Amino acid sequence: MEVCCKVYGLANTSWGVECALERDLLAVGTCIQYNNRVYVIVSVVEHQGHWCANVVPENQRQTRRRPLQRRQDEADHHTLPAEWRQRGMQAERQWQIHQEEYAQMGERLDRLMAMLEHLTKEPEAHQHEQPHPVQRRKGGEHVR
Numbered sequence: 001m002e003v004c005c006k007v008y009g010l011a012n013t014s015w016g017v018e019c020a021l022e023r024d025l026l027a028v029g030t031c032i033q034y035n036n037r038v039y040v041i042v043s044v045v046e047h048q049g050h051w052c053a054n055v056v057p058e059n060q061r062q063t064r065r066r067p068l069q070r071r072q073d074e075a076d077h078h079t080l081p082a083e084w085r086q087r088g089m090q091a092e093r094q095w096q097i098h099q100e101e102y103a104q105m106g107e108r109l110d111r112l113m114a115m116l117e118h119l120t121k122e123p124e125a126h127q128h129e130q131p132h133p134v135q136r137r138k139g140g141e142h143v144r
Contacts, residue, residue, distance in 0.1 A: 005051040009042075010034050016052070026051060031058060 001023045006016040017034065025032075030041045032055065039055035046052075 003051050005053055007032070007034070007039075007053045007055055009055040010039060011037065011057070026053060 002020045003023045003026060004018060005021050005026060006018055008016040010017055019034075021032070026041070026044055028041055028044060031038050032041065033039070038058040040058050041053050041055050043054045044051065
C-alpha cells in the first residue's frame, strides 16, 4: 500500500518533499533516492493519517545517533547535565588560572618597563667603569 509522506532533511529543501512511498519501505534504516542522491530514513512519524520522515545523506549514516534502551537514555539524560556542569567548572578554573598568569605577566612587564625607563633617563649613573682601551700587538710577537 502506498502512502503519501513528507520527507525532511533532503539537500536544498527547507519545507520537505511530498512523495508516495510503499508503507513497508517507510521505516527507519530504509534508503531512498532523491535527486541522484541516496538518503537513509532516521525517523518516521504518523499523525492523524499524515506520514513524515526525517532523512540524512547515506554517507552520514554512521554519524546518526543509534537508538538507546530506555534505561540507558534516562541514565544519559541525568549524566549529561552533570558532565556539562563539570566541564563548565573546569573551564572556569582554567580561566582563573589564565587570569592569574596574565596579572603576573603584567606585573613583570611593569617592572621591566620601569627598569628600562630608569636606565634610559639616567645613563651616566649606570656606567660603573670606563671601557679599557684595546691594546694591539705587532704581528709576529708571541705572548707568554
